[in-house]
Amino acid sequence: MILIEIFSAPNCPRCASAAVLLHSIVQEHGDLCQWRRVDVVEEIEYAVELGVLATPSIAIDGKLVFTSIPTENALRMAIDGHVREHRCNG
């Protein structure tokens, strides 16, 4: 299972569209990927531990990958890369 986390905040103007994009890409991979929204105000220690300094940011399997809203292509490539790796590692 690959866990993708999107770090968002109340009143963050671009977080909602980033979440919609993430949701649509994650759905393409069925049960292999799961995503969750992390409210950085609620989980600030965890966000800082991962190096989040702005929202939206996206982490894959506990590692910060995007520090701002990615393009659809960049996000798809990053997730696909993890999916391939996951499949190879069995």
Next chain:
Amino acid sequence: MGEYRIGQVVEMLGLSADTLRYYEKIGLLGNISRLPSGVRVYRDKDISRLKFIQRAQQMNFTLAEIGALLKMREDPQGARVHVRQLTARKLEEVEARIRTLNTLRDELRLLLNLCVASEDGCPIISEIEKPR
């Protein structure tokens, strides 16, 4: 090479004259040079030691610990085992403090970034107002 009267050192470092005299008395500063009139003259090396003392005090090191660290600072190769061990322990404390401060800095930076980016309202306020 700079030479400073006690009043100048007080102004420069924000320490009181009594504190400077006390540090000299307990040996933290060594012997401060004096003019024939008896007026103390602090040299750059003394100022450097005083700044080290101030930094160490900000880390809540005791004066005894600071005294030992100053010996190490004066002669790192000739330091006794217990002074070397103390220095290593204090280094760990400093590094732990840096990690704590880095985390605090990042939290504050994130909160400020959220404020700047938010359409209305400010998460920093709700975080501060949140009951602990």
